[in-house]
Amino acid sequence: MSNFPFQRLQVDLAALIARTSSGQRLPSEPVLAKQLGVSRATLRDAMRTFETQGLIRRRQGSGTFVVGKVQALDSGLEVLESLETMAKRLNLAITLSNLSVEQVAADADCAANLNLAVDTSVLCVRRVIRTDGRPVAYLVDTLPEDVLQIDDLPADFHGSVLDFLLGRGDTLKTSRANVSAIGATAEVAKALEIQRGDVLLHFYSQLYDETGKAVDYSLSYFIPGYFHFHVVRRVGG
Amino acid sequence: MSNFPFQRLQVDLAALIARTSSGQRLPSEPVLAKQLGVSRATLRDAMRTFETQGLIRRRQGSGTFVVGKVQALDSGLEVLESLETMAKRLNLAITLSNLSVEQVAADADCAANLNLAVDTSVLCVRRVIRTDGRPVAYLVDTLPEDVLQIDDLPADFHGSVLDFLLGRGDTLKTSRANVSAIGATAEVAKALEIQRGDVLLHFYSQLYDETGKAVDYSLSYFIPGYFHFHVVRRVGG
């Protein structure tokens, strides 16, 4: 088995990456291809899969580097809290960037989740969460106009929609979060400064107030490794 | 922007795949490369990322095909139930294959999660869940010897460790599940018949009985799209 160059190559490459410490540069492609006994084309093909996993990063003209992980933020899923609150609780510094607040027309997906008609005007809040300067999460919240308007937000709005609503006195009750895994789309990849198709943990959730009205439709994309989400499950059925 | 062939190509390829119905074959690589105005090497590089996302499947000598999804299994995460139970509740047929039960020495990771010493003998149960004949989940349970021994399992054991323990009368209490996203390792990729690096939803969880003893360390890998896991989060902090 493993008679195919591509598969054998992946094993060798994985070992090489594993024993190379974070931030170090790998040998150049021509050198590495000769070392591993394959052509440069096949080597590049295999490297693409490791880049997709976020294990390495290639930069034209510079080289290929092994990327490392930092301390993770850990949180239970039962309680809904903003990433800012989570970070404060764990005494970790996170920053926010690429904040964008704009009024858009609801697409089919968004309209269905907010229980609105398609093309209804909604407010869309996007931002990137960073730790150590590196993007680790991309968040997109969409809210009906009667819940939040663009002028409601203060000039120094720091980006947590949940914290803002709570601070304003809104009576929120629960959130229904769906968890999944996806490859990064072009938009998400650009925001997170990763490659399209890279592995991401994905939540899409609706936030309800005490009357049962959907007040927020939220999409969250997390680069694996930086966040640890857990949930306590009770035995039953 | 998008001045690089690779990025432009991904946009074009995504559109092509989107408008191609499930199971259909894409044009051959030489033809497609000419249509899209890039070399075959660059086209293959871009295709690798879509293959990683599970959107297409390439078969040597046969062609490249668009893959489609089937109905999804949906479950709340608060309640721990086996996939078999979940499928029965939703009236969906799932089958089990590649069942492997073997006694192994606990590695560091496993020992820590089961609160055992390294190299302690433990029982490892692996199996693949399929719907419609296609692999959709890969499950690995590891249990201490004093909880489950290889001879305890009946000849017709159908694969759900949780159901077996419950049926035996074990008093289980809760499970702590960590949710993440990863690229498939070589072992997992082989079991799920996908490519190494493909996007997977990943749970790793510990199961506790009523005395607080860890009785099961479980790793679960799900191909996205076939399962929908959700959790209700209460507002608070």
Add this chain to the structure above:
DNA sequence: CACTATAAGTTGTCAGACAACTCTAGGCTA
């Protein structure tokens, strides 16, 4: 010292070729 031009090294892309594999159509045999 600051700035610029140069050169070496690296990844990105291209072109063409052949190998390995799949599938089909036609011919052969029983």
Add this chain to the structure above:
DNA sequence: TAGCCTAGAGTTGTCTGACAACTTATAGTG
């Protein structure tokens, strides 16, 4: 006729060599 076998066309997998685009360090220049 039914079944098996084989040859061929078509497809993806891999290789070779080359050049373009980009980064970085170096040496030179004001």
